[in-house]
Amino acid sequence: MGFPGEALKMRMRRAGFTTREAYCGADALREFDAYRPRVAILDAALPDLSGFEVCDHIREADPAELTKVIFVSGAEAPSTDYIRRCAQALDADAFVRKPYDGAALLEMVAERVDRAPERETPE
Numbered sequence: 001m002g003f004p005g006e007a008l009k010m011r012m013r014r015a016g017f018t019t020r021e022a023y024c025g026a027d028a029l030r031e032f033d034a035y036r037p038r039v040a041i042l043d044a045a046l047p048d049l050s051g052f053e054v055c056d057h058i059r060e061a062d063p064a065e066l067t068k069v070i071f072v073s074g075a076e077a078p079s080t081d082y083i084r085r086c087a088q089a090l091d092a093d094a095f096v097r098k099p100y101d102g103a104a105l106l107e108m109v110a111e112r113v114d115r116a117p118e119r120e121t122p123e
Contacts, residue, residue, distance in 0.1 A: 023047070024046055071096070072105075096108070
């Protein structure tokens with residue numbers, strides 16, 4: 001059994017997206033700094049740093065908000081409301097509650113990529 005995002009990763013790759021995975025906040029920061037993705041899908045709960053800390057880093061490093069941030073969370077209410085408010089405060093572009101519809105999340109990513117300005121990829 002793979003990590004919870006395995007199905008989403010495969011769905012995104014089949015749709016033609018390039019994906020990179022991080023299993024903790026520190027890895028997410030390294031991936032962001034190295035690749036500057038057009039969309040970052042973050043879970044609020046990560047083993048070391050919170051998704052909020054990762055999002056804060058993304059927003060500080062990318063003040064033009066070229067990277068769109070989508071938060072996902074499986075937390076139950078009232079935690080879901082708290083996570084949604086924190087994501088909004090950090091200027092996240094969307095919040096999705098788990099379990100999510102994979103096709104709907106893929107569409108959400110595609111919409112944000114279509115709206116995102118082109119960015120040079122690091123070599």
